[in-house]
Amino acid sequence: MSSPALIGSSGDSLREAFGKALSALADEFPNLVVLDADIAGGTGVHHIRKSHPGRFVQFGIAEQNMMAAAGGMAAVGLLPVVTTFAVFCLRAIEQARLSLCYAKRNAKIVASHPGLDVGPDGGSAQCLEDLAAFRAIPGMTVISPADATETALATRAILEFGGPVYMRTGRSPAPHVFGEGHKFEIGKGQIIRDGSDVTLIACGAEVARALAAAQMLEADGISARVVNMATIKPIDRELVARCARETGAIVTAEDHNIHGGLGGAVAEALAATVPAPIEFVGVADSFGSSGEPEELAYAYEIAAPFIAAAARKVLKRKK
Amino acid sequence: MSSPALIGSSGDSLREAFGKALSALADEFPNLVVLDADIAGGTGVHHIRKSHPGRFVQFGIAEQNMMAAAGGMAAVGLLPVVTTFAVFCLRAIEQARLSLCYAKRNAKIVASHPGLDVGPDGGSAQCLEDLAAFRAIPGMTVISPADATETALATRAILEFGGPVYMRTGRSPAPHVFGEGHKFEIGKGQIIRDGSDVTLIACGAEVARALAAAQMLEADGISARVVNMATIKPIDRELVARCARETGAIVTAEDHNIHGGLGGAVAEALAATVPAPIEFVGVADSFGSSGEPEELAYAYEIAAPFIAAAARKVLKRKK
Amino acid sequence: MTALPHAIPKNGPANDIAEIELGVSLEAQLAEAARRARMHCLAAIFHAGSGHPGGALSCADMLACLYGAEMNVWPSGADDPLRDRFVLSKGHAAPALYAAAAQAGFCDPKEALTLRKLGSKFQGHPHVLDLPWVETSTGSLGQGFSVALGMALGLKLQKNDARVYTLLGDGELQEGEVWEAAMAAAHHRLDNLCVLIDYNKLQSDAANDSIMKLEPLAAKWSAFGWAVTEIDGHDVEAILSAFRNAAVTTGAPSVIIAHTIKGKGVPMMENVPAWHGSVKMTREQTVDALTALGASAGEIEDLLNV
Amino acid sequence: MTALPHAIPKNGPANDIAEIELGVSLEAQLAEAARRARMHCLAAIFHAGSGHPGGALSCADMLACLYGAEMNVWPSGADDPLRDRFVLSKGHAAPALYAAAAQAGFCDPKEALTLRKLGSKFQGHPHVLDLPWVETSTGSLGQGFSVALGMALGLKLQKNDARVYTLLGDGELQEGEVWEAAMAAAHHRLDNLCVLIDYNKLQSDAANDSIMKLEPLAAKWSAFGWAVTEIDGHDVEAILSAFRNAAVTTGAPSVIIAHTIKGKGVPMMENVPAWHGSVKMTREQTVDALTALGASAGEIEDLLNV
Ligand SMILES: Cc1ncc(C[n+]2csc(CCOP(=O)(O)OP(=O)(O)O)c2C)c(N)n1
Ligand SMILES: Cc1ncc(C[n+]2csc(CCOP(=O)(O)OP(=O)(O)O)c2C)c(N)n1
Numbered sequence A, B: 001m002s003s004p005a006l007i008g009s010s011g012d013s014l015r016e017a018f019g020k021a022l023s024a025l026a027d028e029f030p031n032l033v034v035l036d037a038d039i040a041g042g043t044g045v046h047h048i049r050k051s052h053p054g055r056f057v058q059f060g061i062a063e064q065n066m067m068a069a070a071g072g073m074a075a076v077g078l079l080p081v082v083t084t085f086a087v088f089c090l091r092a093i094e095q096a097r098l099s100l101c102y103a104k105r106n107a108k109i110v111a112s113h114p115g116l117d118v119g120p121d122g123g124s125a126q127c128l129e130d131l132a133a134f135r136a137i138p139g140m141t142v143i144s145p146a147d148a149t150e151t152a153l154a155t156r157a158i159l160e161f162g163g164p165v166y167m168r169t170g171r172s173p174a175p176h177v178f179g180e181g182h183k184f185e186i187g188k189g190q191i192i193r194d195g196s197d198v199t200l201i202a203c204g205a206e207v208a209r210a211l212a213a214a215q216m217l218e219a220d221g222i223s224a225r226v227v228n229m230a231t232i233k234p235i236d237r238e239l240v241a242r243c244a245r246e247t248g249a250i251v252t253a254e255d256h257n258i259h260g261g262l263g264g265a266v267a268e269a270l271a272a273t274v275p276a277p278i279e280f281v282g283v284a285d286s287f288g289s290s291g292e293p294e295e296l297a298y299a300y301e302i303a304a305p306f307i308a309a310a311a312r313k314v315l316k317r318k319k
Numbered sequence C, D: 001m002t003a004l005p006h007a008i009p010k011n012g013p014a015n016d017i018a019e020i021e022l023g024v025s026l027e028a029q030l031a032e033a034a035r036r037a038r039m040h041c042l043a044a045i046f047h048a049g050s051g052h053p054g055g056a057l058s059c060a061d062m063l064a065c066l067y068g069a070e071m072n073v074w075p076s077g078a079d080d081p082l083r084d085r086f087v088l089s090k091g092h093a094a095p096a097l098y099a100a101a102a103q104a105g106f107c108d109p110k111e112a113l114t115l116r117k118l119g120s121k122f123q124g125h126p127h128v129l130d131l132p133w134v135e136t137s138t139g140s141l142g143q144g145f146s147v148a149l150g151m152a153l154g155l156k157l158q159k160n161d162a163r164v165y166t167l168l169g170d171g172e173l174q175e176g177e178v179w180e181a182a183m184a185a186a187h188h189r190l191d192n193l194c195v196l197i198d199y200n201k202l203q204s205d206a207a208n209d210s211i212m213k214l215e216p217l218a219a220k221w222s223a224f225g226w227a228v229t230e231i232d233g234h235d236v237e238a239i240l241s242a243f244r245n246a247a248v249t250t251g252a253p254s255v256i257i258a259h260t261i262k263g264k265g266v267p268m269m270e271n272v273p274a275w276h277g278s279v280k281m282t283r284e285q286t287v288d289a290l291t292a293l294g295a296s297a298g299e300i301e302d303l304l305n306v
């Protein structure tokens, strides 16, 4: 009798990194409890279920109840981490709003399966709205780390942070961006490659693609700075303004609708500080579809060459 | 035996204007059906329940089911209008996403009780996130009319429009902004007062306040243009760009979180066309509280004087 | 105002023990507390200029029993991990909660008359950040129950014996989240969780029966794995006895389906959907209502001229 | 492939009448259609490199009965207002829907093997904009039921006699939206609505019993006002007879609780939660599975080498 190969359950996906980090941190955070809605294998929390079964609470396929119940668990002194796919977090956003944010609970939401990175499950499962929607909730912190290393660091950071957080992980194996010495701080972006002509500001899966785009641009003699903006809210205004001042042109890149997410946050920050031309790389207000994540990145124009093309375009608009 | 005075159920609130318009349009749109979640007196749809009882469908206090069921009703050829308070629309946003937008249904969502305009019910009921959240859904059109006249026109427009729409009305009696000859077109903003130093772009309850702010500014010798931006998505990019070119400084004003709503849409549009300094008037990422809407507008700094102050501030940043 | 029964802390600090009027039965004291709470919440809604009187009046007796006898809570113990928890899931009945809590010494009754005013701690819907003894913020139907369930589950995980109570409206039971929470509470065998249903047969617009039928209601809860008791929700003795049943039920959560009258105690409001809210009460209506509740001229003066 | 029974339109245009093999009972034909559909959907999942086989196999018999006998649908009538509607609420069983529809002539079986590929109309979850005979897009559990309810309500409002069918997973019943829809369908007396529950006792991770207990399931639906039939969901005769019951039930919606086996027909998959998905099937596993389903070497060749 043969067993099936579970997809993404091993390898370098961000969800795996998150799941392993959570399990590794459980002893250090004795009040940590992890909430699952029958999707533990998908979100990475099967690791902590195995290592710390007493910390794992099953809610069944009922995301709204899980989300609001996290508020109650936080109220009695636990540190709840709500886990499901991004699109099912959206299903419970009003619960996150009232029972977590309005009540100022120290609870975390960690969403796997964001954006086109979801792949073959198709458009119904590919959440392109979460960064915008969760960013709009007063008091919500929104994070989207770039690789497994950063995800592990961000997992610790959100557990140490005192307040509601929404964090994206990712489904697909993801290239490594950061080495051993990488530091993560909530609210701080980082220049991970310097450049002077244009700044590429990216989060999540788009960070690796922005780095690849910068290389393509270098071949054309264009010096592109790359910023890893893992915290979408609060956005690192100072850094964004500095990049606008120093490079005069910005490209944002995210595995998300072009409306309201990282691009929106950067546009708001610049309009309030140093107005500058921006080209927005993201899914252009359409739903995704089935396909492999890399194919989809091309089909929906968020792959590296599109970031490079956006950079060339924004350079023409630069004063 | 005396009866209670129902609040806002008469007078010039946008919800009343919507409810009456719907009832007046019912004969012209024979497939129109109105969906309610036990809140008809609050959303204005008690009018059509009375005038056209056969068009009124009760779903009880179950917004998720109502939202997705609208998709099914549209699928069999009806023209469903889903009605509830804005914050309860948020509760059903994933249903709006999948069963209305992804399936491209010709269904409308009309939300009363947006923002601080909700008043004494307090922060739990005051939705400051809806414009941002619904704007993020691919294919969703987002509208927030300014007064009763425009609400009536917009009601007709959304019924004629072929696709999913999210429209805000309002709870409180609202000042009249527009006269008889007013025209409303989805996707088009309008200059409702001309000016050359700065443009105040507003939607919903903030339009009247922006006009008042323009008068305050005039007293200071500042010439402020006022734009009624009733369609938040798709944003009228040409008009926004033209205002930036012609006045060089922008203030956005909305009864919504400063993140991701009208301000976000304008910031994105300008960054993509004519980068310009913007000051954002809106609730500064906090929840509201109980109080009368006018009091709250002062407490949370979205009243006319704050729009005027933002204009003065942005003028200092103007090049 | 004369002294009223306060919460009787079971584990609270000794100096906190409330006064109990001698020679008056606990039941009579609770009924009196409920009557006074009804008066208080109508006065508050009058002053506020808006509010939901009907559903506040229907649950006053249950709240009086919770705060006056059943729950292990006491004013100085709002942070005590051993306290029992109460969540008003039907958050629009906030004035009833404030009034019951005021009767039990948790807040100043005069201050609670600032209901719904700018800057007041007494928000239109209960808010945990404003009042320490409010256990969570509610207002969106269905959510309070889930939060209460999270508390009950969390307490069990921590081996804390405190009990969790939550009050739901009947219309509220139409929210799917309620059945998610009901299923989860039974699955996790949360016998420290007790749900009260204010079964006043009316919701915002009309009768449950015309909006969205709930019957057979007891059968629904049984099928979801709950221990069910049905009572008259205005009978203090029945309420206390249902609590005793719930306390000895093990392995399953308990639900008390309390048959009530919306607007209870005020004839012009009883069973009239229009008094659900959000209504504005005139001074004349308020005086009539207070009089119907047995208020003296002096009490009316006290409540209305603040 | 040999000819298979197609949909038998009740109101469809005359030239659309499907071939019926003479001398073979309808039941036998449907069972054979289900067997072939099982083969098809495993092949599709193999080619896709991911998918949910377990829950596709458990509902194949019901889908064969719907498309092969019960529903008044026919390939050229995807726009006909009088057609019956089917909504696959458990959208992750898309390959089973595509396979059943292919058997019934709604789409090209070869094309359906492009499942989950970029540019394919055969999305990972059914999408109404890609395939005209898919009635709505699903994938988020609970929603399809609500959409089906909206259709049934809308058809009633329009005095259209078409019927609406929807298939739900057992784990899906944990979604509160399901109980909202259940309550609403009973309230509106939607006797044109028939729910099928693929009661395979497993969900994504493990048994319902360990994730979130559903029993007593029939009692839940009865208490929510539904006419309940329980059957063996792999017994074609029982399925057809349950449909006949539903058709004559008036004043209430019908639910068919179909006891099934997740992974049915493929021994290595039967009752094994790990085969829920999203899994990658090796060629060897696929060949074994097809063989277990009675595929000949030629058929395997046909299905796997496209
Ligand atoms: C999710 C949600 N939908 C709608 C409302 C608006 N609303 C407030 S009270 C109410 C009626 C509640 O009826 P019921 O639960 O029976 O309360 P009671 O009769 O006890 O006042 C409604 C629809 C709400 N608060 N929350
Ligand atoms: C709202 C929602 N939450 C979670 C999921 C992820 N998911 C897909 S299938 C599945 C398990 C479904 O179990 P069941 O309904 O029993 O289906 P079956 O056994 O028939 O495959 C889950 C949790 C989803 N699709 N939708």
Ligand SMILES: [Mg+2]
Pocket: C055, C169, C170, C171, C198, C199, C200, C201, C202, C203
């Ligand atoms: Mg009620």
Ligand SMILES: [Mg+2]
Pocket: D055, D169, D170, D171, D198, D199, D200, D201, D202, D203
């Ligand atoms: Mg199952």
